């Protein structure tokens with residue numbers, strides 16, 4: 001991979017600093033960049049650091065083919081993925097807040113180091129902390145951003161381990177790929193569960209997900225604390241009401257028809273499980289407009305000191 005140098009017309013390299021929320025959940029954003037007069041900074045071709053909602057630092061990736069993605073450093077959350085025709089295939093809930101205190105409800109939030117409820121806060125702290133930019137480059141015209149999250153006193157207070165998570169986001173003309181690498185930087189082993197809690201824009205009445213037939217299911221519909229075990233027998237899963245279901249050992253290739261005319265292939269490596277969620281009337285204002293199809297690792301991964309776990313997700317237009 002090679003980084004493409006900056007456009008000649010931009011001012012010379014400078015170190016741009018944007019301030020993340022001062023809440024002990026991350027640090028000042030600092031990256032080598034070309035500062036521009038509009039307060040943004042171009043770090044490499046197609047990667048621009050700017051301020052998003054609530055003045056939170058946001059990175060915009062633009063591909064030469066006209067696709068675009070937005071990534072908030074708070075939560076390391078991809079909030080938008082526009083394909084060249086201008087459609088945003090991701091969804092941010094209307095009740096989402098951008099205050100650096102609560103997770104951003106939409107896009108692709110991280111669940112780490114815990115999926116769902118448990119010993120620490122629901123879905124873990126990674127979606128509730130500021131990630132930092134460690135690299136940005138353009139590879140064969142594809143903008144690539146790499147974010148990092150490390151333990152802080154905030155995370156150590158609830159999960160007393162030293163870790164490093166690297167999250168790479170790669171935008172292409174009709175695809176958005178991510179790679180997550182979790183490394184144990186501690187002297188003792190730790191275990192975690194995790195997920196990419198992807199919110200897709202949808203017309204829920206016409207949504208169909210294919211590829212889950214035969215999976216063992218943990219259905220949280222009746223009692224989320226005691227999910228009901230079963231087997232998925234449907235070729236095509238639809239969403240006529242409330243859905244909250246874990247699929248164990250799911251296929252690494254799912255097809256989502258979003259009901260808006262798009263077919264999205266969800267391909268993954270090393271995410272062993274999947275989750276489907278739509279809150280139905282629990283979120284009356286927005287449930288019709290999205291569906292969550294999540295690559296997940298529900299069965300805990302144990303990492304010894306210095307060991308890493310890597311998983312990729314590839315979303316593309318089918």
Ligand SMILES: O=P(O)(O)OC[C@H]1O[C@@H](O)[C@H](O)[C@@H](O)[C@@H]1O
Pocket residue numbers: 105116122123197220224244245275276277292294
């Ligand atoms: O409201 P949160 O914390 O973002 O979680 C939303 C949902 O996330 C899903 O992944 C879970 O399966 C659901 O049980 C949960 O309700």
